[in-house]
Amino acid sequence: MTRKEDVPVGTIRIRNGSVWDPRHGRRGDVSDVCIENGRVIASLPATAPVFDATGLVVVPGGVDLHSHIAGGAVRAARLLCPEAAGSLCLPTIDEVGRRYAAMGYTTVFDAAIAPAFAAAAHDELEALPILDSGFFLLMGNDPVTLAACRPDEDAGTDLEAAIAGLLEAAGAYAPKLVNPGGVEAWKRGAEEPSIEAAGDLLSRFARAATALRLPHPLHVHLPRLGLPGNAATTMTLLERFGGARAHVTHAQFHAYGGRTAAGFRSRAPEIASALNRLPHLTADVGQVVFGPVVTLSADGPAQERLHRANHRKWLHLDVEAESACGVVPHDFRASNLVSAVQWAAGLELMLLAKDPWRIALTTDHPNGGPFAAYPSILRMLADRAYREEILRRAHPGLPGRSHLAGIGREYSFEELLIVTRSAPARILGLERKGHLGPGADGDVALYRLAPDIETTFSQAVATFKDGRLAAREGELVDARPGRRLVAPQVPPLPEAARQRFLERAEALRASTGAAEATC
Amino acid sequence: MTPPGALLVSLPFCGLPCPPARLTFERDRVTGAEGACSFCRQEATAPRATQARIAGKDASIDAALDRASELLSQSRRPFVYGLAASPVGTARLAARLAARIDAAVDVEGGDLLEPELGAIAATGQVTSTFGEMRASADLVVLWRIDPRATHPDLFPRGMKADPPAPAARRFVVVPPVSDHSGVSIAPEAHDLVVPIPRGRDLQALQRLRGLLHRAPTRTRDASLPVKELQAAAEAVASARRVAILWGGGIAADTPEGSAIAAGFALLTLDARPGGPRIAAKALGPAGNVAGAMAGLLAATGFPRAIGFAAGRPRHDPDRFGAARLLDGGGADLVLAFEPLGPDRTFAGPTILIGSRHAGHGPEAEVFLPVAPAALLGDGVWLRADGVPLPRRPAALPSAVALPSEADILAVLLDRLRAAA
Numbered sequence: 001m002t003r004k005e006d007v008p009v010g011t012i013r014i015r016n017g018s019v020w021d022p023r024h025g026r027r028g029d030v031s032d033v034c035i036e037n038g039r040v041i042a043s044l045p046a047t048a049p050v051f052d053a054t055g056l057v058v059v060p061g062g063v064d065l066h067s068h069i070a071g072g073a074v075r076a077a078r079l080l081c082p083e084a085a086g087s088l089c090l091p092t093i094d095e096v097g098r099r100y101a102a103m104g105y106t107t108v109f110d111a112a113i114a115p116a117f118a119a120a121a122h123d124e125l126e127a128l129p130i131l132d133s134g135f136f137l138l139m140g141n142d143p144v145t146l147a148a149c150r151p152d153e154d155a156g157t158d159l160e161a162a163i164a165g166l167l168e169a170a171g172a173y174a175p176k177l178v179n180p181g182g183v184e185a186w187k188r189g190a191e192e193p194s195i196e197a198a199g200d201l202l203s204r205f206a207r208a209a210t211a212l213r214l215p216h217p218l219h220v221h222l223p224r225l226g227l228p229g230n231a232a233t234t235m236t237l238l239e240r241f242g243g244a245r246a247h248v249t250h251a252q253f254h255a256y257g258g259r260t261a262a263g264f265r266s267r268a269p270e271i272a273s274a275l276n277r278l279p280h281l282t283a284d285v286g287q288v289v290f291g292p293v294v295t296l297s298a299d300g301p302a303q304e305r306l307h308r309a310n311h312r313k314w315l316h317l318d319v320e321a322e323s324a325c326g327v328v329p330h331d332f333r334a335s336n337l338v339s340a341v342q343w344a345a346g347l348e349l350m351l352l353a354k355d356p357w358r359i360a361l362t363t364d365h366p367n368g369g370p371f372a373a374y375p376s377i378l379r380m381l382a383d384r385a386y387r388e389e390i391l392r393r394a395h396p397g398l399p400g401r402s403h404l405a406g407i408g409r410e411y412s413f414e415e416l417l418i419v420t421r422s423a424p425a426r427i428l429g430l431e432r433k434g435h436l437g438p439g440a441d442g443d444v445a446l447y448r449l450a451p452d453i454e455t456t457f458s459q460a461v462a463t464f465k466d467g468r469l470a471a472r473e474g475e476l477v478d479a480r481p482g483r484r485l486v487a488p489q490v491p492p493l494p495e496a497a498r499q500r501f502l503e504r505a506e507a508l509r510a511s512t513g514a515a516e517a518t519c
Numbered sequence: 520m521t522p523p524g525a526l527l528v529s530l531p532f533c534g535l536p537c538p539p540a541r542l543t544f545e546r547d548r549v550t551g552a553e554g555a556c557s558f559c560r561q562e563a564t565a566p567r568a569t570q571a572r573i574a575g576k577d578a579s580i581d582a583a584l585d586r587a588s589e590l591l592s593q594s595r596r597p598f599v600y601g602l603a604a605s606p607v608g609t610a611r612l613a614a615r616l617a618a619r620i621d622a623a624v625d626v627e628g629g630d631l632l633e634p635e636l637g638a639i640a641a642t643g644q645v646t647s648t649f650g651e652m653r654a655s656a657d658l659v660v661l662w663r664i665d666p667r668a669t670h671p672d673l674f675p676r677g678m679k680a681d682p683p684a685p686a687a688r689r690f691v692v693v694p695p696v697s698d699h700s701g702v703s704i705a706p707e708a709h710d711l712v713v714p715i716p717r718g719r720d721l722q723a724l725q726r727l728r729g730l731l732h733r734a735p736t737r738t739r740d741a742s743l744p745v746k747e748l749q750a751a752a753e754a755v756a757s758a759r760r761v762a763i764l765w766g767g768g769i770a771a772d773t774p775e776g777s778a779i780a781a782g783f784a785l786l787t788l789d790a791r792p793g794g795p796r797i798a799a800k801a802l803g804p805a806g807n808v809a810g811a812m813a814g815l816l817a818a819t820g821f822p823r824a825i826g827f828a829a830g831r832p833r834h835d836p837d838r839f840g841a842a843r844l845l846d847g848g849g850a851d852l853v854l855a856f857e858p859l860g861p862d863r864t865f866a867g868p869t870i871l872i873g874s875r876h877a878g879h880g881p882e883a884e885v886f887l888p889v890a891p892a893a894l895l896g897d898g899v900w901l902r903a904d905g906v907p908l909p910r911r912p913a914a915l916p917s918a919v920a921l922p923s924e925a926d927i928l929a930v931l932l933d934r935l936r937a938a939a
Binding site for chain 2: 070072074075078079080081082083084085086090092093094116117118119120122123124126127187188189307313314315316317318319320321327328511512513514515
C-alpha cells in the first residue's frame with residue numbers, strides 16, 4: 001500500500017477501555033490503546049494526552065470495502081434524483097464523511113470508477129472528510145483489456161501489463177470487473193457473452209491480478225445481476241476462478257432461483273456453501289434494506305432491465321468506449337415478495353458463511369440501501385428474535401421462498417467486528433487497518449454498549465483517525481480529509497507486453513479523442 | 520526573471536475536446552497562442568490583473584479581504600455566482616461559503632442547461648460522453664449547434680482507431696448553427712439538412728418521434744419540412760448508434776423549453792429492441808459549467824440555483840437562479856468569480872475573485888486577484904460531457920505569487936466564522 005499524501009497525525013492514550021481486536025484475539029480486556037504520531041504503539045509516556053474510555057468498548061475503525069460515494073456514477077445519480085438530495089442514499093460528500101465517522105468508520109472504497117473519470121474521483125475524494133479512501137477501477141468492457149484477453153495473446157502477460165498500466169495511470173487501488181464483456185456487447189446491441197465466455201474472462205483476469213500480487217484481488221460484479229435463476233450462473237462462475245484469488249461483490253444480488261419473477265426465490269445457501277468450499281474467494285453481501293434507494297451501476301444492461309421492470313426513470317451514460325453507468329431509483333418493500341426474498345438472501349449469506357474473515361458487510365451503498373443502515377443489519381445478524389420480527393412483517397410468501405426462518409445462528413460481538421473492520425481490511429490487504437496491534441493506523445472507534453446492537457453501533461462515542469479525535473457523539477471535531485489509498489508498484493513486466501499495452505491505450509485514446517496529458 | 524518560452528498545453532476553457540495549444544509567454548504573461556479553438560486562444564491570452572482593488576483603487580490583498588468579509592457579513596441577500604471559469608474544487612468551497620452566509624449560489628451559463636436538467640430529473644435520458652460518440656456513432660444529429668468547424672477532433676474524418684470508428688458517419692443538421700462565439704456556420708456538403716423554422720423545434724421533435732414509431736399524424740403542420748424530417752427519421756432508424764447534440768439555448772429561451780428537452784430525452788428512452796441506440800446531450804455555453812455543477816452536486820446534491828436560507832440546500836431555479844438574483848434585483852451583493860457578462864443588469868456591489876477585473880459593467884467594489892488556475896494546471900476541469908481533462912503539472916511559470924481561489928475562499932470562511 002502506498003500513500004499519496006501525508007496528513008498531520010496524533011498522539012493519544014485511550015485509557016481504560018474494553019479492547020476488542022479480533023485479529024489479535026483480544027476480547028474485551030480492559031487496557032489502554034496508545035497511539036503515537038498516528039500509529040498504534042505498545043506504550044506511551046505518562047505525560048501523553050489521555051482520552052478516558054472507561055466503560056466503553058474500544059475497537060478498530062470500520063472499513064467499508066464496497067460503497068459508491070464519488071465520481072461519475074454518483075454525479076449521475078444526483079442529477080437523476082434531486083428529490084433524494086441529502087437523503088441517506090445520496091448524502092453530500094461532507095455528509096458521507098460525517099455519517100461514516102459518526103458510526104466509527106475510518107476507511108471507505110468507492111467500488112466503480114471508470115478510467116475516464118479517475119481524476120474527478122480523486123478530486124472529490126480529496127474533499128471527503130476524515131476517511132482514508134480509494135477506488136476500484138472498471139475494466140473488462142474496454143478495448144484495452146479485452147484485446148489483452150484474446151486467446152492469441154502472450155500467456156497472460158499482456159493482461160497483467162494492461163491491468164497494471166491502467167491502475168497506475170488512474171491512481172486506483174484494485175481492478176474491478178462489472179459483467180465482463182456484457183456491457184460492451186449490450187452497448188453494441190449484441191448478445192451478452194455466454195457463461196462460458198464470461199467464465200473465460202473472469203479466469204484470465206483473476207489469474208492476471210493474482211500474478212501482479214495486488215493487495216486486493218480482482219473485485220468482481222458477476223454477470224446476470226438480479227435475474228431469477230442467476231444462482232446457477234453464479235455457482236458455475238465461482239468454479240472458473242480456479243485457484244486464483246478473487247472477491248465476489250454484492251453476492252446477494254447473484255443468489256436467486258426460479259425461472260421468472262413469479263418463481264423468484266433465494267438460493268443463497270448454495271452460494272454460501274460454494275463460497276465456504278472455495279478458500280481463495282472472498283465476498284461481500286450487498287444486503288438489501290427495506291426502503292427507497294437509488295441504484296447505480298456500470299452494469300448498463302442490468303440497470304435497463306430494472307428500469308423496464310419497475311417503470312421508474314432511468315439515466316444511462318456511455319463512457320468513452322470503455323464503460324457505462326446506469327441509474328434507476330427503486331423501492332425495496334417488505335410487502336413485495338421479490339424485495340423480501342432479496343432481503344432474506346443477504347442475511348442467509350452472512351449467517352451461513354462459516355468463516356467471517358472471508359465475508360464483509362456491505363449494502364453496496366446506495367444500491368441495496370444506505371451505509372447508514374449497517375447498525376440495523378448488525379442487529380439482524382446478532383439477534384434472531386429481531387430478524388424474525390421483521391420476517392413476520394414481510395410478504396407472507398417469503399417463508400416458502402427463503403431459508404431464513406430456519407437459521408438460528410446469531411453473530412457474536414467479535415464476529416460483528418470481524419465483518420465490519422477486520423475482515424474487510426484483510427480482504428483489501430490493508431496491513432495497518434482493521435486491528436489495534438503495534439504499527440496499526442491509529443483509527444479507533446469507541447462505543448457505549450447499549451441493550452441492543454443497533455443502538456450500540458449507530459453512533460460511536462468517539463472516532464479517532466490517525467490518533468486525532470475526528471468525531472464525538474456524531475459531531476465532527478476534526479474534519480480534515482484522510483489519505484488516498486492506491487495500488488503499490490507491481491513486479492516488473494516484460495517490456496513487450498508493456499509496449500503492447502501502451503499501443504492499445506493510445507489506440508483507444510485516438511478513437512475517443514481524449515486529451516493527452518500535456519505540459 | 521523567467522525567460523521567454525513556449526508550452527504545449529490542453530486548455531479547458533471551451534469545454535469540448537480541443538486540440539492542444541502552444542502558448543508562448545514572457546515571465547508569467549501569455550503572449551501568444553496557437554492551436555486549440557479560437558475561444559481557448561482568446562481566453563489564454565486575455566490580460567490578467569494582479570493588483571487587489573477596493574472601490575477602483577489599488578489596495579493590499581489583506582485590506583481587500585477585510586472589505587470583502589465586511590460586505591459579506593452585512594449583506595442580507597448575498598449571491599455567489601460564476602464558477603464556470605474555475606476548477607471543480609472552487610465550486611465545492613463556494614457552496615460552503617454560501618451555506619455559511621445563507622447566500623444563493625448559481626453557475627454562469629447553467630440556465631441554458633436547466634431544461635435538460637429538468638428533463639433528466641423527470642424522465643431520465645440516455646446520454647454519452649464525447650469520446651463514446653466519436654468512437655461509435657454512425658449517425659450524428661446536430662440540432663441548432665455544430666461544433667465540427669471549431670472542434671474537428673470531435674468527429675474527425677478518416678479516423679483509424681481501435682475499435683474502428685464508423686467508416687461512413689452521417690450527419691443530420693438542423694440549422695441555423697453557430698459555434699461558441701455565435702458565428703454562423705454553414706452545413707457541410709454531405710449533411711442531411713432539416714430546415715426547421717425557428718420556434719418549431721418542439722413540433723419537429725414530436726413529428727420525428729412519430730415518424731420513428733410510425734405513429735399516425737393527427738394534424739398537419741405546414742411549417743415543418745416533412746420530406747426532410749422523413750429522411751432524418753429514416754437515417755435514424757437505419758443507424759446503429761445515434762448521437763444527438765442540441766443547442767441548450769433553444770430550450771432556455773422559450774416557455775416550451777421543458778417540453779423540448781423532454782422531447783430529446785424521450786427520443787433516447789424510446790429505443791426499441793433491434794432499433795438504434797440513441798444518446799442525446801445538450802450543449803451549453805463554454806467554460807467549466809459541468810465542473811462547477813459537479814462541485815455543487817457533491818457539496819449540496821444539486822447542480823445549480825441553490826439557496827441555503829432554510830438551513831439546508833434547496834434547488835429552485837426561479838428563486839435562486841441568476842435571472843432573478845442578478846437581473847431581477849433579488850440580490851444585494853454578488854460574490855463573482857469572473858466579471859459579470861454584458862447582458863447582466865445587476866448594479867449593486869460586487870466582490871470579484873478572478874484573474875481579470877475588466878468587466879462590462881461598473882468596476883467591482885472589491886477585486887481579489889488570483890492565479891489563473893486554468894493556465895497553471897491547477898485543479899480539475901471537466902468537459903461539457905463531464906469527463907475530466909488530464910491533470911497537468913504547472914504549465915505557466917508564476918512570477919507573481921498570487922493566491923488561488925481556494926486560498927481566498929478559505930480566508931473568507933475563516934474571517935466569517937470568526938466574525939460570527
